Amino acid sequence: MALTSSQRYFNRELSWLQFNTRVMEEARNKSVPLLERLRFLSISASNLDEFYMVRVAGLRTQMLAGMNAPSFDGLTPARQLDKIAKQVDKLIEAQERCWVTLRSLLATRKISVLAVKDLDDEALVELRERFESQILPLLSPLCVDAAHPFPFLSNLSLGLVASLTRTEPEDEQAFALVPVPSHVPRFLQLAAGSKKRDYVMIEDVIGHFLPDLFPDFEVNSTGLFRITRDSDIAIDEEAEDLVQHFEFLLKERRRGRVIRLELNEGIDEELRHFLIESFECWDEDIQDADYLGMVDLKGLIDSGRHDLLFPPFTARFPERIRDYDGNHFAAIAAKDILVHHPYEEFDVVIQFLRQAARDPDVVVIKQTLYRTSDDSPIVRALIDAAESGKSVTALVEIQARFDEASNLKFARDLERAGVQVVYGLLGFKTHAKVSLVIRREGDRLQTYTHLGTGNYHALNAKIYTDLALFTADPVIGADVGKLFNYVTSSSRPRNMEKLALAPHGLRGKLFEYIDVEIANAQAGKPSGIWAKLNALVDQGVIDKLYEASQAGVPIDLVVRGICCLRPGVEGLSDTIRVKSIVGRYLEHSRIVAFGNGHALPSENAKLFMSSADWMPRNLDRRIETLVPIESPTVHDQVLDQIMVANLMDTQNSWELQPSGKYARRKLEDGETSFSAHQYFMDNPSLSGRGQALKTSRPQELPDPPRFKPRLVS
Template sequence: MTQADFLNAPFPEPVEIPAAHVTGPKRFFNRELSWVAFNWRVLEEATNPKVPLLERVRFVSISATNLDEFYTVRVAGLRELAREGHTIPAADGLTPAEQLSEINETARKLLQEQQATWNKLKRELEAEGIRILTLSKLTRDDKAFLQDYFLSQVFPVLSPLAIDPAHPFPFIPNTGFCLALQLIRESDGVSRQALLPIPAQIDRFVRLSSDPSEHRVLPLEDLLILHLGSLFPGYRLEGHCAFRVLRDSDLEVEEEAEDLVREFEVALKRRRRGEVIRMKLTAGAPERLRATIMEELAIGEEEVVEVKGLLGLADLKELVIDSRPDLLWPSYTPRVPERVQDHEGDMFAAIKQKDMLLHHPYETFDMVVRFLAQAANDPNVLAIKQTLYRTSKDSPIVAALCEAAEDGKSVTALVELKARFDEAANIRQSRKLERSGAHVVYGFTNYKTHAKISTVVRREGDRLVTYTHYGTGNYHPITAKIYTDLSFFTCDDALGRDATKVFNYLSGYAQPEVLENLAISPHSLKPRLLEMISREADFARAGKPAEIWAKMNSLIEPEVIDALYAASQAGVKINLVIRGICGLRPGIKGLSENIRVKSIVGRFLEHSRIVCFGNGAGLPNKRARVFISSADWMGRNLNRRVETLVETTNVTVKAQIVSQIMAANMADEAQSWVLNPDGTFTRHPIGEGDTGFSCHKFFLENPSLSGRGSAGAADVPELTHSKD
């Protein structure tokens, strides 16, 4: 496929649905069911023969992790609404109880498919010398090794727990994994029950051989069964099962918490003790054990899922081993932008030359770290301001901010405590920043600050210059290796002023009255989007070319979807790349016949948010209005978070976004799924013997336009591929 082939491809024939559905709730897809459909696509990658074997194992692990988090947060919330008798429907018309019923039905099928997929992969792994053993397959040498390993590495960490009136049933934390045991005392035949929590601090799979030519492992639970005699001397095993608990992990914070950090520390403890919303149990568990566990955890049959196979498939990530590069994606080294190299690593000089947009992970995230580290060490830098939503445990970003503060620079860090599942880490980072002398603020109790902004104020001659970074992803060097995101660097005065006003808003609650090139939620971002969509519809009604290209993780905000429907009816051609949740129904006659939606699931997690408007011409064109954003088009992002929508005006940056990044995403065949009018997804058709155009491969091979230096050309590479 070439870029022209894609742009000239006709929209599919629209589908007719009842008129009442065109104007009623059925014009939307359900948010939760759309998410489950996304996780099906993730699991499908585990069956894709074009994906390396160990990467397919990783996809099973990701699918399992995703489903666990979905239940602990989204399903937990729906369950609470249903229990309290709430019948107010979602945008698609389903009540909480109806959503729960459909979710549970499709999730059980997904669990079964996860196990079936894993069983197939296990056979392929064995053919490659990676074997997951059972107790019956252990040799005498294996048992001798495991005896030593158990006593030295596992036994000291275990806490076997009796269950009787003197030993109450213990608390099992969220994602807690246990063996339940039915034991017989050999001296008198008395039956006892016991629990053996499986420590999360120990690897789930025990490797039995150091021979690099083979990788033989035994699941930790089997190792424990093998050595029960050391844990319960004088008893023999009558029956056992394994179970895993998921608890409600949503957080509630008092609206006017005097000390937000302390309030979150308390809330995190509450999360650990949330209600059990789901328990996975090995199939065929002894009835007495099953009944005891259910009674003690206060759960009913609807919360129990029997699993025929391996519990805790999320742990399969341990089997993705570096020692078998032949079974992994080919390695690559993220590029350092040529322009930065031209300036001998000086980020300020590179940005001062002109605006620069980096596409991670293809361009290294180290440039963002370098930007802040250079600022920390530069005597001409007076102040640094930084938002932190998610970051790594030993964050080089936080280290640079601490160094700058200790050096006497004015450092302000907005730490978002409400970053789900990273709250504890963010509390630790905020304490570290405070000890270094930085000003730490936490934004708002009723809004999350999800915007990704950094500013550096530098004295240059007799004036102060503000260097600004706007991002679509988190300041997290680990996820930046697998998430596709954009980093926009500029020293444009207007964008610097806008960023400063946003920081003042976050630290002082003074809502900015005027922003020059920036829109922020929850105030001006959604109105700006609706205005731009409406303008494109006006162009179409005036007989001018009208197009919208957009890319994001999720699209469910009803008002925005209705605006896109109205634009489609006016004749605007709309192409959407939505990785995950999509509430918009494409290809419906009289509603969305001019809208195409696709999802890309592949080697990298598509995470950047982009929207391009033709502005009275087709796309791509130089007149286009081009924006990058931290926000998905969801109610929470547009109405209850602080987010940014940044317009890029630099010619090269715009060409990079429209003609390189967006065009390649929309032309992708190898990793794309097309959303059908009925809500199902179909893999993009690829001819026999053809690998299809891969946007990820394209980006790995072609440097970003705005990062090119004196050695590079500014032409946009043509999107082509040939049959292998």
């Protein structure tokens, strides 16, 4: 019997909400330190904000435009919005129950969030002094009447709304708003410096002193609200000046329509109606909750209670570079090096570029920049290189969502220093993470290349798990040179030898290797596919994996976030298993392995790392890389260490069921708990060990999981 679309695929948006539920579940995980649980709850709220700003806003736009075409899983925009609303309601209820629990637990550890009405006289005196000196000067109380129209409030604004009656000279009704300043801490600590940490919420403080803000009025009722605006950007591909166009769009984004209005539970109906009318959100999501803006809970994490956080971890610096007295070029020339973030320092990447900037023999540096940190040391190194006379090209992606403004600033700084700045190809985001250094060595030019799965962002590299490959392979260097020529000249790359690029060839290369596994399985040879991704959405890739499964290829997928593939369906995906890892670090690296006529893991496996997830946007509308791992040591590290550890993980793992639900991984009889994150914190990586590898090796991992074929009738 043929399966319907909904039986073959999971909906992308609903799958993402399942992922965010797994993030929130870490806030309920008793094995996680208390303040880290609070961090997970805050992250789940932040994720939900962005989901509304982009994904829900996009569906709303489709629906308002009368676009009723279903997604590949068979749901129209209206149907998706209906399902999203129901699932979000459940998620918000779970978040609020979680906050009630965490708030109670924090109180037992002398971190208390108190109501102003429950404070004693001494605390109230202190609070009034703090309010008048530190908060009142920052407030802008707004009366809304014929002379004062409803004001513009920016995205994610939190504010108080009140119904007022003028006492003099006559009983005149009015509404008022008090926006909460965004740069004021959400939690105000009382008696700062004491061992006991008592906090009050800023909106509670403002509400308590609200009569002081409107002395000519009687306050009838009050409420709290928060808005989320449409923050997606629609690019005009015919714009004459892309930079100016983006600057205009960024200003317009601030004024995007309100697509979600959050109100406190039990708000007065008159105030509810006033806000709905004023924000013109009659058809948008209106959510009632006891606590608005849970993203701000992160403000309690920095309370000085390090005993309630994860034990500190210091990233390692690759010993092999030290074997060469810190000379990155000599170490890379000797053998490829793979740096595994965050377990190994991002400073390796920074020092590589700084050395290139200082080295008189380096003549050319080329760099992609998708996301980077404020005051980026990468940007500083490129500027230093340009000012020292080197030819420096920086490909700055100004379409990196929510980083557009900072990337435009970096671009201007780089241009002032003499860097050749390009903005990539119109219609294609450059998502590849690549550095190319060309060094004159004797009578030849030698290339040194860095290829990564993560961004050039020093802060993200402390919490994101990513791979960074350094190689002096001249063929890869030539391929990377063609990549840069492609994005600077719009000339499609020809004769790529080792790298595969999206949108030209990466999808085809994946299909080619999957077809080899299908042929091997059909011929009775060993076969297998392992992949580690952030998202699996592309229908073509999913269908090809279904085809491989039906041929008998064992497939193990580690997909952190969205997964639209339905595993374990008889006759469709019997041989596919999917798991998600959510824990201390954010899994971000992309890896794919093909058995190549052998059971995985194998030294003969075809192994790749990539900047691309398996999504239509990555494969068809972005510049991405698929990088072969050929060095035996790096091959062992990525396949036998990293992939095996991820597949063996039990502590942070969730297994995707055919129903679409995720079940936390349970230990089987005789099995011991194993955390991939803890393993890599405890054990140095293979390719970075250098001389130390001769005397010691990381502890052996348990045998990798073996696929047990299911009986198919």
